[in-house]
Amino acid sequence: MEHRIPDGSEVYWDGLHYDLYNGEPPCDLPFYLAEARKAGGPVLELACGTGRLTIPLAAAGVDITGVDVAAPMLARARAKAREAGVGASFERLDMRDIGRLRRRFGLVFIAFNSLQHLHDRASLERFFGGVRKVLAPGGRFILDVFNPDPRCLVREGDELLPVSCYKDPATGIGILVNEQYSYDRKAQVSRIVWHYKRGRGGARRRRLNLRCFYPAELEALLHYNGFRIERVYGNFDRSPFSGESGKQIVICRKRALRPARR
Numbered sequence: 001m002e003h004r005i006p007d008g009s010e011v012y013w014d015g016l017h018y019d020l021y022n023g024e025p026p027c028d029l030p031f032y033l034a035e036a037r038k039a040g041g042p043v044l045e046l047a048c049g050t051g052r053l054t055i056p057l058a059a060a061g062v063d064i065t066g067v068d069v070a071a072p073m074l075a076r077a078r079a080k081a082r083e084a085g086v087g088a089s090f091e092r093l094d095m096r097d098i099g100r101l102r103r104r105f106g107l108v109f110i111a112f113n114s115l116q117h118l119h120d121r122a123s124l125e126r127f128f129g130g131v132r133k134v135l136a137p138g139g140r141f142i143l144d145v146f147n148p149d150p151r152c153l154v155r156e157g158d159e160l161l162p163v164s165c166y167k168d169p170a171t172g173i174g175i176l177v178n179e180q181y182s183y184d185r186k187a188q189v190s191r192i193v194w195h196y197k198r199g200r201g202g203a204r205r206r207r208l209n210l211r212c213f214y215p216a217e218l219e220a221l222l223h224y225n226g227f228r229i230e231r232v233y234g235n236f237d238r239s240p241f242s243g244e245s246g247k248q249i250v251i252c253r254k255r256a257l258r259p260a261r262r
């Protein structure tokens with residue numbers, strides 16, 4: 001399958017289709033802009049996709065680099081930045097390998113649930129180790145992921161639910177996207193299939209895999225991978241996180257790691 005990313009997801013096969021699918025963007029831009037302005041140094045956005053946040057942040061004067069593993073998403077990001085006359089820089093890189101970057105950043109962030117594309121402990125350890133390495137002294141790391149709701153996770157089976165519709169940019173024909181959902185309880189991964197149905201024709205299927213991070217699990221992962229949590233919000237309006245929050249928005253800094261005792 002072309003353009004499959006490391007966790008097997010296939011929905012990032014085309015940046016324009018991805019943007020059209022999403023339609024109304026989430027309201028996270030003012031939050032990330034305020035955080036970028038506090039950074040006092042260059043900013044690194046991980047899994048930046050089509051530059052939805054990278055480009056407006058660069059337009060606002062932030063020195064920002066976006067990295068992503070999916071070439072079609074980056075192609076669209078670069079085209080949008082050119083069109084807007086904005087000087088954001090983009091690099092194709094698996095986010096588990098960012099430790100290779102030479103630059104150091106005052107803020108590193110990963111938005112819009114993108115961390116949920118890392119499913120196993122080895123990937124997460126490599127990723128967090130890389131974030132620690134590229135953070136400048138005193139720098140901050142911010143991530144946002146869903147707050148898993150067990151009531152939603154039990155939705156199972158072959159049922160198809162409509163989740164988006166837009167016009168095919170090439171033909172003008174309407175595309176209806178239906179979602180098929182199942183939850184892998186062992187891996188804690190939502191296994192989603194989007195069926196893109198063009199007019200009366202057949203449907204093209206693309207997989208999307210998203211790992212769930214429960215709040216206490218996320219806190220432990222961050223702690224044991226060398227981060228101190230400063231704040232957890234439940235919404236981009238900075239309301240405090242509660243069990244009912246839809247999001248976990250976590251702001252952290254590096255903490256000193258003691259060498260293991262023998």
Ligand SMILES: C[S@@+](CC[C@H](N)C(=O)[O-])C[C@H]1O[C@@H](n2cnc3c(N)ncnc32)[C@H](O)[C@@H]1O
Nearest residue numbers: 047048049052068069070073094095112114117
């Ligand atoms: C939900 S999209 C979010 C895009 C963008 N952050 C936004 O807010 O619009 C997730 C992005 O994560 C990227 N991604 C997934 N796994 C990755 C990996 N291992 N390394 C780098 N990028 C990855 C995908 O290619 C995709 O662009």
